[in-house]
Amino acid sequence: xxxxxxxxxxxxxxxxxxxxxxxxxxxxxxxxxxxxxxxxxxxxxxxxxxxxxxxxxxxxxxxxxxxxxxxxxxxxxxxxx
Amino acid sequence: xxxxxxxxxxxxxxxxxxxxxxxxxxxxxxxxxxxxxxxxxxxxxxxxxxxxxxxxxxxxxxxxxxxxxxxxxxxxxxxxxxxxxxxxxxxxxxxxxxxxxxxxxxxxxxxxxxxxxxxxxxxxxxxxxxxxxxxxxxxxxxx
Numbered sequence: 001x002x003x004x005x006x007x008x009x010x011x012x013x014x015x016x017x018x019x020x021x022x023x024x025x026x027x028x029x030x031x032x033x034x035x036x037x038x039x040x041x042x043x044x045x046x047x048x049x050x051x052x053x054x055x056x057x058x059x060x061x062x063x064x065x066x067x068x069x070x071x072x073x074x075x076x077x078x079x080x081x
Numbered sequence: 082x083x084x085x086x087x088x089x090x091x092x093x094x095x096x097x098x099x100x101x102x103x104x105x106x107x108x109x110x111x112x113x114x115x116x117x118x119x120x121x122x123x124x125x126x127x128x129x130x131x132x133x134x135x136x137x138x139x140x141x142x143x144x145x146x147x148x149x150x151x152x153x154x155x156x157x158x159x160x161x162x163x164x165x166x167x168x169x170x171x172x173x174x175x176x177x178x179x180x181x182x183x184x185x186x187x188x189x190x191x192x193x194x195x196x197x198x199x200x201x202x203x204x205x206x207x208x209x210x211x212x213x214x215x216x217x218x219x220x221x222x223x224x
Contacts, residue, residue: 009131010200011212011222057134073131079213080128080135080158080199081112081170081190 004034004066007073012051015043025066031055032062034072047074084139085132087161090168099153099175108182110190112170114163119219122206128160128169131198142192146185152176156189158199 176182201213211221
């Protein structure tokens with residue numbers, strides 16, 4: 001795939017310096033592959049090893065494969081209310 | 082209508098929206114901005130959200146509560162910068178009897194805290210800030 005759009009929120013957006021990143025990935029890349037790329041970016045080493053990830057608004061496992069049209073998001077622990 | 086709002090919440094209007102002639106009671110929970118957290122003096126909070134997912138998650142929680150109990154549910158969560166005492170969240174549940182209204186109200190606020198992607202940044206009287214993180218020691222992570 002060309003690249004996948006990744007949304008980052010709250011503390012994770014601060015760590016990586018942006019609320020939105022375009023990440024180049026190999027064909028058949030998984031959520032786990034994406035997290036590994038993000039954790040290698042400047043500031044990314046403070047991300048947890050297993051962050052909460054959604055794909056198209058639904059929680060995704062690390063083995064899920066990504067396509068370029070997916071909306072991927074990394075969510076810090078929720079703190080509403 | 083979105084379950085998220087930047088403008089101040091109208092608690093009375095949310096409660097009125099679940100009242101009806103055949104509902105004998107309305108239970109509500111209103112979450113207010115508190116002036117302290119973990120022994121630190123808080124001056125204001127900023128809420129942000131993954132808005133598309135948060136709105137969908139709140140709609141799902143409302144539907145679950147209305148499916149489980151014979152009630153009508155309304156919930157609103159505020160985003161943006163809030164001052165001490167401002168209403169951050171309102172849950173209102175109308176039903177024929179009190180048992181189901183209290184039960185459904187409790188369910189909605191607990192599921193909201195657990196499942197809805199909303200985040201809270203605290204600003205303290207000493208000028209420092211932190212992200213609220215219920216999973217972290219002390220409940221915050223320094224910004």
